[in-house]
Amino acid sequence: MTKANLFIVSDSVGETAQKVISAALAQFPNVSDTDIKRYPFIDNKDDLTQILADALKEKAIVVATLVNKELVATLTDFSRRTGLDYVDYMSPLIDLVQSKTGEIPKEEPGALHKLNEEYFNRVSAIEFAIKYDDGKDPRGFAQSDFVVLGISRTSKTPLSMYLANKSYKVSNLPLIPEVPLPKELYDVPAEKLIGLTADPERILRIRKSRLHSLGLNDSSQYANLDRICEEVDYAEKIFKELGAKIVKVDDRAVEESAAIIEGLKANY
Incomplete structure (x- = not known):
């Protein structure tokens, strides 16, 4: 060694x-x-x-x-x-x-x-990401630089926090087929909507690992491949409907996904 x-x-x-x-x-x-x-x-x-x-x-x-x-x-x-x-x-x-x-x-x-304007902007963005994490308050969508969408375990929160550390105001919303989308989402310009997706097999592995870490059984629908495929299909349908930019997160570090999103922002 x-x-x-x-x-x-x-x-x-x-x-x-x-x-x-x-x-x-x-x-x-x-x-x-x-x-x-x-x-x-x-x-x-x-x-x-x-x-x-x-x-x-x-x-x-x-x-x-x-x-x-x-x-x-x-x-x-x-x-x-x-x-x-x-x-x-x-x-x-x-x-x-x-x-x-x-x-x-x-x-x-x-x-x-140093505690300059950039520092305070970053702190404000982090507070914003925490406040509007996981769809807590859809009213935050209107103030967001980006609204990140995706099913469970597509790294919505880590990505939101990473972008917040770069002073972007980011909110995120979990997509669940049985839960209606908030009406505020339809007022967000398409260029600010980011859809995260991944291969269902990868999401399955992550969800099983998450359940095991919590000491829970992985036989639930949450870790069922057919259910995950259904969720992915639903999410991609929503992305298309809203005109969201799609970012595949398979085997991609949060930093890489963030760089792609920043590149998208630079083009509008």
Whole structure:
């Protein structure tokens, strides 16, 4: 088994580096043994030098998201002298932007996470998604950037919350053949309607897993393939009737589905 040791060093929270590392390690399925240590809010050369020395001792890769030039210089100099392996995710791009624009960077750690208008818009969107989740109040459809439709276990709520984290106001509605659609749905412009669908066999597996996790028997209609096929057919009929854009979620991460939906928005 191959092991990967990584040190995340940041003068902020280190979240950016964590996301990039996760994406990179996903390309190495055989590297299942990883030791990732995060060192956030590093603001002086002495602390940074000690962390780098520990990384060298442990033969770790240092992943840095530092914006302070003195700290970046310390990292670069230490690595040049010792042969420490490191990746600097911030400095090259900052330098390129500076050279192209002529603007001087603020070198302000955590600038991305400041409580600005974008932050409050995101919080508002998350609150909106919670309030109008699962068809709780159809009156929210009129205020939504997207209304997500689909039968049970097509990832309506996770997708709504992910889009909310990107400041979109999203409501969602479960489609059940025996339950009439709310009249408010027919007033939503078709380009804002997103229909989620998946292969019935996949939905069956997810529903059975859900029932097992709750300690319930999977012999109910909820986990019956014929019933699921009926639900899928009903949902796709509704999508066609309303003119909803259809997104297949089979083996697709929430992030991928969200990217497709954002692409649809860009076209209207």
